[in-house]
Amino acid sequence: MEKVNDLDLSNWKELTDVWTDSLWIIPNRDNSGAHNGHYHGNFVPQIPHQLLTRYTKQGDFVLDPFAGSGTTLIEAQRMGRNSIGIELQKTIVAEAIERIHSESRPGIVADTFVDDSRTFDTKRILETYKIQNVQFVIFHPPYWDIIKFSKDENDLSNSKTLESFLENFRQVVNNTISILENRRYCAVVIGDKYAKGQIVPLGFYCMQVMQQEGLVLKATIVKNFEETKGKANQLALWRRRALQNGLYIFKHEYIFVFRKEATQ
Numbered sequence: 001m002e003k004v005n006d007l008d009l010s011n012w013k014e015l016t017d018v019w020t021d022s023l024w025i026i027p028n029r030d031n032s033g034a035h036n037g038h039y040h041g042n043f044v045p046q047i048p049h050q051l052l053t054r055y056t057k058q059g060d061f062v063l064d065p066f067a068g069s070g071t072t073l074i075e076a077q078r079m080g081r082n083s084i085g086i087e088l089q090k091t092i093v094a095e096a097i098e099r100i101h102s103e104s105r106p107g108i109v110a111d112t113f114v115d116d117s118r119t120f121d122t123k124r125i126l127e128t129y130k131i132q133n134v135q136f137v138i139f140h141p142p143y144w145d146i147i148k149f150s151k152d153e154n155d156l157s158n159s160k161t162l163e164s165f166l167e168n169f170r171q172v173v174n175n176t177i178s179i180l181e182n183r184r185y186c187a188v189v190i191g192d193k194y195a196k197g198q199i200v201p202l203g204f205y206c207m208q209v210m211q212q213e214g215l216v217l218k219a220t221i222v223k224n225f226e227e228t229k230g231k232a233n234q235l236a237l238w239r240r241r242a243l244q245n246g247l248y249i250f251k252h253e254y255i256f257v258f259r260k261e262a263t264q
């Protein structure tokens with residue numbers, strides 16, 4: 001099999017920092033340096049760190065079409081990977097760029113385009129950086145409308161129905177996967193939501209979208225999360241609701257890993 005990372009497997013017993021289990025318990029966010037974690041709806045840097053360790057090499061290009069506060073770009077830069085973000089909100093990008101640049105490394109690209117990832121002309125990336133394709137894509141979309149990221153109607157968190165959210169997600173996937181190198185990997189980070197007393201399994205729906213688009217599912221990882229900023233003040237209320245309605249309070253989200261096969 002073609003090698004997609006820089007791990008030295010002749011030394012595999014020493015690679016204790018590289019996770020291979022499907023349950024990720026991450027007690028604390030890595031808040032070092034530019035990773036300040038202020039953005040409501042960010043993910044912990046350990047997620048891109050582990051994924052880039054397993055699925056990319058130094059000098060590869062990583063694409064994040066929901067770049068937000070730039071967690072992927074900061075981590076990629078630290079690891080010697082080039083990275084491109086696409087993010088709808090101009091002010092979020094401006095703030096992210098400042099932090100990303102505070103750790104910039106000579107010769108490593110870490111750029112963000114302000115645009116709609118459904119329709120952004122991805123060939124611009126190839127032309128700008130004179131590359132044939134990218135080697136990894138990480139999708140961390142809004143978990144539909146749990147957090148409203150903006151008032152922009154193109155924002156996936158403003159999708160009016162579940163169907164339109166999934167259709168919008170599908171468009172982002174199609175648009176970006178087109179420049180992913182064959183036999184390389186991509187990942188979706190997503191959680192579920194409750195609505196009207198039942199679970200809306202967004203994770204499984206998005207996983208299905210990826211499979212319908214021809215990507216091969218390679219890993220289903222469950223990751224813990226502690227209280228989100230939104231829920232922290234309402235813990236007692238959530239516990240009462242859970243007890244009353246036969247529910248469980250979400251403490252996990254998913255990371256699905258896929259491979260793009262050569263036939264796509």
Ligand SMILES: C[S@@+](CC[C@H](N)C(=O)[O-])C[C@H]1O[C@@H](n2cnc3c(N)ncnc32)[C@H](O)[C@@H]1O
Pocket residue numbers: 039041042043044065066067068069070071072086087088089092115116117118140141142143149150154155156157
């Ligand atoms: C879950 S957050 C990603 C957070 C990011 N991983 C981080 O650590 O900061 C989702 C992001 O997608 C952005 N977004 C929503 N719809 C978009 C679209 N159509 N095109 C580009 N970005 C979009 C939102 O503004 C939000 O910043």
